[in-house]
Amino acid sequence: MSVQVWTYILVAITFLLYIGIAIWSRAGSTRDFYVAGGGVSALANGMATAADWMSAASFISMAGIIAFTGYDGSVYLMGWTGGYVLLALLLAPYLRKFGRFTVPDFIGERYYSRTARIVAVFCALLVSFTYVAGQMRGVGVVFSRFLEVDINTGVVIGMVIVLFYAVLGGMKGITYTQVAQYCVLIFAFMVPAIFISFQMTGQPIPQLGMGSTLTNGSGTFLLDRLDGLSTELGFNAYTDGSRALIDIFAITLALMVGTAGLPHVIVRFFTVKRVRDARKSAGLALLFIAILYTTAPAVAVFAKTNLIRTVSNKEYTALPSWFRNWEQTGLLTFDDKNGDGKVQYVADTATNELTVDRDIMVLANPEIANLPAWVVALVAAGGLAAALSTAAGLLLVISSSISHDLIKKVFKPGITEKQELWAARVSATLAVMVAGYFGIHPPGFVAAVVALAFGMAAASFFPAILLGIFYKKMTRNGAVAGMTAGISLMLFYMFKFKFGLFDGGREAVPDLQDQWWFGISPEGFGSVAMGVNFAVALLVNLFSPEPPEEVQQMVENIRLPGGAPPAEPH
Known part of the structure; x- marks a missing residue:
């Protein structure tokens, strides 16, 4: 069977599975909708959290960006994994003990302030919509190639599927759907990696294959071969970095602390x-x-090596079928500038004839390696599982922020549970539509879009959550001032240097790199904005009255093993 037939079969099976789980686990109360009834097992929550965490950026884009940036791409590995450890050890247990539905709920209650809650909702919506744009973009990329529809149509299909199980099942449906999605995405990622590792190095474990010698009998190590291919084409050696050290540090830190402030990941710990x-x-x-x-690093090395080997300096008319397949999507283009009929893939942009969207590398990798059609289709199903699992979690954050934190807690405290559940589902529907728009008009490739979301989470939530847990005298005035200063600075920097809003528009952005403050890119500026948040919060705190005694006692309780038991979400 062809790749397309296999894709239809595997995608249909997985989609029916997700829909079936959503129907089986549909939410009947706000507690089910927001925190899955608070009764999810540790194992199920661990798998669901992994699926929620490993978005399209992890599955589709991360290996792609490492493939094209080499050593510099390690910031994503270090930042995202390190950040998860930070979240798990420093914040998650305390937030669970506090026992609220959402991050804005925690901030509103901890800082005894409607204003703090509203600012937190605004930040949660900004972070979630930016993050979900990357997921919908990933869905569109998968559909555009494997189901042969344009990216926009693919985004719409993804919207319909995620809307169904997010609106019907809420967190309860999303949790058990994400368990299934984790199984799909990890199997889809590992199978081709194992195949290609064995094919190239004779080593079935990809992590070891990346550092092994090639099977061609030359005795050359795979990474040495890739370094040689890269330098021959005028690029930096793959294992050397070109990014400034301060930017590497800033991006890594922004991704780490941004992880610890991501509302859709934090809320998972309220479900156990x-x-x-x-x-x-x-x-x-x-x-x-x-x-x-x-x-992922091994997949990046396999993909980049095979891409250069099969395309560079080859006759265009003799290129393999995978090249034509991806060329039809517009994500891979060849411009024969010198008219010799050969593909010149070089570092010099003036003579380079090949343009490759980084987001296709993981998806195209099995085709480039000439793996069986079912393996190629499996990767498509895995990419969709990764994107949809995270999109659903983000949409729930958006929905609960509006229905619970704004409507229930601010504007209409007397709303009934049935009315709140209806408001949550309407909010999720509207959020899907906005997310679809951002997926059709994304601000960049998937990993870059997601990095901006992490920067905003670092600039807004992390200081407020950390100080809220570990500094009992932190006041509402300090928290609100810090969050406002941090997110405002991050938004200004992002719009100025990512979108060129103040400098002639998006086409001017490449010319603005020399103007980066301290040499830090927009993806890493969340570290600076976070520092400003801390500084402003603590400064304002000096001139503010202490929090009420009951608030200080509440903070003591969530940190001490012998404190009061977890509060029931309400």
Whole structure:
């Protein structure tokens, strides 16, 4: 059977599975909708958290960006994995013990302020919509190639599917759907990696294959071969970095602390029964995540080596079928500038004739390696599982922020549970539509879009959550001022240097790199904005009255093992 037929079969099976789970686990109360009834096991929550965490950026884009940036791409590996450890050890157990539905709920209650809650909702919506844009873009990329529809149509299809199980099942439906999606995405990522590792190096373990010698009898190590191919084409050696050290540090830190402030990941720890289960599920999730994250660098090396070997300086008319397939999507283009009929893939942009969208590398990798059609289709199903699992979690954050934190807690406190559940579902529907628009008009490739979301989470939530847990005298005035300053600075920097809003528009952005403050890119500026958040919050705190005694006692309780038991979400 062809790749397309296999894709239809595997995608249909997985979509029916997700829809069936959503119907089986549909939410009947707000507690089911927001936190899955608070009764999810540690194992199930660990798998669901891993799926929620490993988005299209992890599955589709991360290996692609490492393939094209080499050593510099390691910032994504270090930042995202390190950030998860930070979240699991430093924040998750305490937030679970506090026992609220959402991050804005925690901030509103901890800082005894409607204003703090509203600012937190605004930040949650910004982070979630930016993040979900990357997921919908990933869905569109998968559909455009494997189901041979344009990217926009693919985004719409993804919207319909995720809307169904997010609106019907809420967190309960999303949780058990994400368990299935984790199984699909990890199998889809590992199978081709194992195949290609054995094909290129004779080593079935991809992590070891990346550092092994090639099977062609030359005795050359795979990474040495890739370094040689890269330098021959005028690029930096693959294992050397070109990014400034301060930018590497800033991006890594922004991704780490942004992870610890991501509302859709934090809310997962509210779904388990006990604080002990929150710790267990965090450890299990890290194990499940590590399987993919330790494999991604190997996939990047395999993909980049095979791309150069099969395309560079080859006759265009003799290129393999995978090239034509991806060329039809517009994500891979060849411009024969010198008219010799050969593909010149070089570092010099003036003579380079090949343009490759980074987001296709993982998806195209099995085709480039000439693997069986079912393996190619499996990767498509895995990419969709990764994108949809995270999109659903983000949409729930958006929905709950509006229905619970704004409508229930601010504007209409007397709303009934049935009315709140209806408002949550309407909010999710509207959020899907906005997410679809951002997926059709994304601000960049998937990993870059997601990095901006992490920067905004770092600039807004992380200081407020950290100080809220570990500094009982932190006041509402300080928290609100810090969050406002951090997110405002991050938005200004992002719009100025990512979109050129103040400098002639998006086409001017490449010319603005020399003007980056301290040499830090927009993806890393969340670190600076976070520092400003901390500074402003603590400064304002000096001139503010202390929090009420009951608030200080509440903070003591969530940090002490012998404190009060977890509060029931309400």
